[in-house]
Amino acid sequence: MAQSVDIGALIRGARSAARLTQAQVGSMCGYSASAISRIEANKLRLGYAQMLCLAEALNIPLERLRAAGGSHSLMVATVSSGCPSDEEDVVRRREMLSGAIAAGTSAIVGTGTASASETRGPELEDTLFRLPSAQPAPLARLTAQTAAARRAFRAARYDDLSRALPRLLATADATAGTTTGKARQQALAVLARAYVLAAELAAKQHSDAAWVAADRALTAARSSGLPVPVGEASRVLAITMRRSGRWSSAVHLLTQEATALDAAEERSTAVRTTLLLTAAYSAATGHDRTTALALLGEAEQTVGGLVQVPGLFTVEASQAQVDVYRIGVLNALGTPDEGVKTAARLNIDLMPTPERRARAWTDTARMWHALGDSQQTFAALRSVEREAPEEVRRPALRALTSDLLYGSGRIQGLREFASRTGAVAA
Template sequence: MGQSTQDLGTVIRGARCSARLTQTQLGEKCGYSASAISRIEANKLRPGYATLLRMAEVLGIPLERLRGSAVPDGQRVVTVAAGCPSNEEDAVRRRNLLSGAIAAGATALVGTGTASAAARGVPAVGLEDALFRLPAAAPVPLAHLAARTTAARRAFRTARYDDLGRALPELLAAAEATRDASTGRARQQASAVLARAYVLTAELASKQHSDAAWVAADRALTAARSSGLPVPVGEASRVLAITMRRSGRWPSAVHLLTQEAAELDTAEERTAAVRTTLLLTAAYSAATGQDRTTSLALLDEAEKDAGRLPAVPGLFTVEATRAQVDVYRIGALNALGTPDEGVKIAAGLNIGHLPTPERRARAWTDTARMWHALGDGPQTFAALRRVEQEAPQEVRRPALRALTSDLLYGPARVQGLREFAVRTGALAA
């Protein structure tokens, strides 16, 4: 045998430190939680090929350094990728974790033709293919197009992501055809509808950690600017900033959001509400970059705005309310590494009063992450169960599967968690 191969965890930890990234920052870029990165570096969790490829790109090292790294003898390692067997001899831990959700990106709900996707009734074509090969479509009356977009929005807000994934390709094609065939004010209105269809596409792709979010968000902003209307521009800027943040470009995300927020006229309720949501997204983006001062300042500003606004139901995917501010504050405190500061906020938050299943599921997700960071397994599981009750498809997202698996293989044993992991796809049956 020649020179011994350095173990995988040591290679990743060394490269991460050289790149001056925290575990949270590396996890954000690769679709993992900070605790999952910690377990990878401790050789207790082994990522699959697709994630290794992403890590090599983020860390700026050759893929061969990761693929050639050994796992120390005797280590119990869970493998996260479909088709990549675990080193465990135990029958339970030999099963593939996450069913390839993180490695597969968008396949969990919008599908790429896998048998598991087909079994769930998910379309065979992924979002990436749909964006670059839209089906043929003829122009439709603007009122009909707006109604279809409203139905797609309803599918998103009720977390029926499979329905949304099936509807988007034809909706985008019809919106593109209608915009191209229109002139004057009709073209402006069609551009606004098209922008919102792309906003929904970007939202769905972001939930699945799919690079299709970049394309969709860029097209959304282009269409929104063509409409000349401030509300679609704000909504499109928000999804583009989310995509920037997920790729590690949080300063650019904060700059874009605050710049767009500053240009909105706060004298009109609707645009003032859009401004508030931009500030909230900017605050969370700053938190992911560990900029506590900026994050908390933006949250405080959004809270003041929300206090001056009546309930504004017309925003496309997020409402500007005090409850939304509290949800974002919990998420920001989690990202900043101070989840204990969110406990009192969570205790006073009535999640049931949030207006949509998608928003309620988001609130319970942030609550689950808070309890997980504090090491409270039962409370984490209770919050995950609430996510499932509000939005069954939400809990199958890659990020929540990763959180479930991290809890499953943690030190505490939580009654009912294993069955939940199987039911939600975090553990193969």
């Protein structure tokens, strides 16, 4: 039997090894210094989303943290302390959805503008659990509102998206519930895409709300009967599964949906490419090198036969995207040196959206950090900030910045950058 580990001591030891204060760790995860103190003293129970954030911030393997939590940790939304089975994943999502229905159907949506350093996960959970009341809208107006929300995501304006989502989701839901025939099909597709955006945002916030949003996205997409929204929704659900440690289930879902798409239809082929890329990265997080590289190669072969295909919802199918995913896959496999040539030929400035450019610079920063090149890492992080100031304040990037700050050597401007982006207390 494995020896029981004190989760508070594990967190305290990792924080001390990283030379971080309780205030700095709290800032990265949306906690106060006193809350971190109570966690380290085993006086405050951790939810799954908080475990995930602390694991990234302190470079602790998530499974080790979950095992240390054992029966003393209250897992959010009935997540077990062990690795859940596929059946438990389904039960978990259903229980969260049931909780959403029981919570009520109305909520007060704040109108204030919060600072970029505030954690928005709880607000998003409140939105999903208690949609504001709304009236149906003409499909043209609803489609335009969804397109505006998509533009906010692709421009990495996450605060704007957070404020737009409650009304958009409520209006799309009301419209889908009062239409029939083709109009209902279109309204359900819009609803699915609104939930896709909610799931993408929750994933960036390390919020467990991603499960609810992704599940609802797939439910609405399947009800629409349209293959492209189904593929887009499957992708965000798989990302959520991967983040919870179910990488093999994520790969299975993505490859299954990719196979189901019509290979003769160009738009479906482009969606299939993005599913294969996400599946490749999911396999890499499970250290399945053979599967990861095979899926990556298949995606690259597919994208070579595509012309420019507009309209993919949050990620386009292109050779540049394949290169970005290759860097991420090789990072996850523990062979970042193999990605250096890919990074050298990748022209990130030509990628079409700030969110995608920021993602590319993020993977490049992780590559250089793994290779021990602090100057190149910092240069890449500065590029993330230039492209998307809100992106660089995400917990994972604040953790990377903090790790760089307390590493060996002094980098001019790094401390100011860390303070500006919330990696350390100002």
